[in-house]
Amino acid sequence: MESKHKHLELIQGVINRMAGNSFLLKGWSVILVSALFALSAKDADKTYIYLAYFPFFAFWILDAFFLWQERLFRELYDHVRALQESDINFSMNTKPFMKNVNSWLEIMFSKTLRIFHGAIIATILIVMFIFIGKGG
Numbered sequence: 001m002e003s004k005h006k007h008l009e010l011i012q013g014v015i016n017r018m019a020g021n022s023f024l025l026k027g028w029s030v031i032l033v034s035a036l037f038a039l040s041a042k043d044a045d046k047t048y049i050y051l052a053y054f055p056f057f058a059f060w061i062l063d064a065f066f067l068w069q070e071r072l073f074r075e076l077y078d079h080v081r082a083l084q085e086s087d088i089n090f091s092m093n094t095k096p097f098m099k100n101v102n103s104w105l106e107i108m109f110s111k112t113l114r115i116f117h118g119a120i121i122a123t124i125l126i127v128m129f130i131f132i133g134k135g136g
Helices: 002-043 047-051 053-082 095-100 104-108 111-133
Strands: none
Touching: 002 047, 002 053, 002 111, 047 053, 047 111, 053 095, 053 104, 053 111
């Protein structure tokens, strides 16, 4: 029973790291986009607003990737949980579970990521139109 417990701990550690990475990416996305808005307002330069699209897309893609990986490792966890002690081999291979999890692209457009990252892109667009409307 100890091997199974250790294997599950290893998998849970990876799941926790993926969830933590996703959380940090969301924070960094908001911080960098806000910082670019501040630079744009300070220097009256709309180029900074356009630069906000880069971290937005980069962090959205990475967020989807980490969520996809997290779901794959959850599938592995469920698989290992059901194994007999004698079948534990400490494999961390998630490839056999890809058919059980939505694709990375489907996860990118999942409801939760659409809401969070949609709010960021909406904010970028609003700021861009306000700035352009002021003749910036």
